[in-house]
Amino acid sequence: MLFNSLQFLFFLPSVFLLYWFVADSRIRTRNILIIIASYFFYACWDWRFLFLIFSSSLVDFLVGIYIGKTQRDEHRKGLLCLSLFTNLGLLCFFKYFNFFISEFSIMLSGLGLNTNISTLNIILPVGISFYTFQTLSYTIDIYRRKLTPTKDPFAFFAFVSFFPQLVAGPIERASNLLPQFSSERVFKFDEASNGMRQILWGFFKKIVIADNCAILVDEMFSHSNYSEIAGLMLLLGIILFSFQIYADFSGYSDIAIGVAKLFGINLMRNFAFPYLSRDVAEFWRRWHISLSTWFRDYLYIPLGGSRGSVYQKIRNVFIIFIVSGFWHGANWTFIAWGFLHAIFFIYILISGRHRVNIDTVAEGKILPESKEVIQMVTTFIIICLTWTFFRAESVSSAFDYILNMIMNIFVLPKNIQYATFHQIIKISSMIFILQCFEWINRSKKHGLDITYLRPMRWCTYLFILLLMLLFGQFNQTEFIYFQF
């Protein structure tokens, strides 16, 4: 069931009304309703994988209890390893099995050994990368004695399967989300209203920005010979993909966070206007925050973080970014993407400037300074180049794309069809509107987090609705991050 589908339009109000009006105010009843609704939501994707999410939840719930009970370090480590093995084992099997088999086969062939290893026809369960990391954070925090294990299975199962963030995050921490399922929820008018605003903003980003960008991006990247396309069009392709992936993923997060607010649940922020970043380090504090902080807390810091020798710092950064790239998918393009980000991040880290831009750009001012504009544009160009690897089918294809773009940058596009030209104008205008909203509200939680007088607010909402009506793509396309 996609957020941008008619089924969800019926599903959400039904669950909302049942939650607040039918289910009594007891915590357990509401949690049971959340679990049923979430499992139903997931089953609409593929009911066969319900057992996976159930098993993962059950294992970690029990592991959490037993880690909490036992004081012996070996037992605690053993139980943690069980949780790691179960969750990462599931993830590795479903996501990476075929990749490792085929790469192993290539390696053996390279050594002159003929192999007949066949890959399996494995379907990647939606959301597995997200909920496995979410449950792992629970068991790891208990092991580190930062969290007390819950004995309420309903609260725990609701925490794992909560439908707004089940399939594409944000990857919640148990310390933030679990207590909310263990306590009474009270309906708050302001929170719910802000939730509705955030949902509207999320849909605008997905339907108007992301899905319109996708039309041209798919055309650019599916071309068999990039030398036949003008450099400016290839450049446009990368820029549009940058906005497509941002609008798609942050749009999903906005909808998830907004929907959660309707149920009295606060999810963590996942995006903080990343394209207003002044350097790559700031970008990573603003992009997919739930994943980057997860890797920081559970991988980077245990490895030593940015302490230690220069070699250790560089090693840790490379590990983090390559693993982060690999998390996205079993393809060398994602690893290359992570590798490139590591290079740019290391440069800033070694020069000690990774925590220079921690405030909001041009805070309190209407316009940025010219230095800030240059910084933002430079960072955006770097990020766009790395996105080429993320989007391309292969690493060589990505290089081919970039090289042809650079070599043909002064070649003007010929014979652009009216429909393409119209699409370019349309999407450029929409991106401009998006950036205006985000710039004006850059110190707020999302682009439509407005506090004007009611007539002005409602005019703004109607304006957004009008844009969706005129320019929205309602083909019910999936969100990009579902494939991860």
Add this chain to the structure above:
Amino acid sequence: MKEFIKKCLFFFIISFVFLVIVSNVMVAFPGISFRLTNNTWFKISMRIKQSKKIIKSDILFLGDSVANQLFPFGVKDEYLAANGLILASGHYILACNAIKKNTHIKQIYLCSTPDIIGLPFREERTYNNFVKPFYSLENIKYRSSHLKSELNRKPLSHFCIFKSVKVLPFSDVNFYDGKKWPLGVMSEISIEYLIMLRELCEQKGIKLKVVSPPVNKKRRVLSDDWKIMKQQIIVNNLEDIFQGYFDNLIILNNKCFRDGLHLKTGFLNTNKEKIIGKMLKK
């Protein structure tokens, strides 16, 4: 909570009213709406709007997208060629509108290639090209029994009678039934509306002639020289309106076409007058 639900409902009502107003404005100004949204059905709506205006000439040109290349919409009042997916039913409605407003019309040319004139209702783009622009209260009287049964296959398509539904981008209905229509065969709905058009023209003393823009040689081969279509014309007594249709057919090599169907711009610019002369030869 109740306050929240009341406010949500109130907002939905306001939004609905706002969207209805916007939809009506968009439908009333299809030219601007088309430039804004690049939506095909606004392009067709522009033809419908034009068909209700005064046409100075006594000759009317209807047809498919290839005909639109030869008689481009907007150049002259009498050029109302759209595309093949408006189907014979769409051409019929355009003709009805034009004749009602312009009693001086003496001749109608329906310019359509043999493979397009007989297109069935069951195409993916039928909804956007025929149902959305043509389905309205005033056009209900033009629905034949066959057209009614096709629309009833997808009951949601009837909501298209409301202007707001037409504008809603997510209301698309797919009439395609999964079966590819064979080349060179006329559908029942096509034959039905061609007969209706002929009867209308006979009543009004208007000469109706079906002519064809140039056709790709490959299509002649693929459709086996349109043998089935020729038989259908005889069986349905349509020889009078199809007189000379195949004799005057201009068959060209594939290199003259940009996509196998539409003519290349360069070729068209050089040979337009010659092509039109041969097409309209009596």
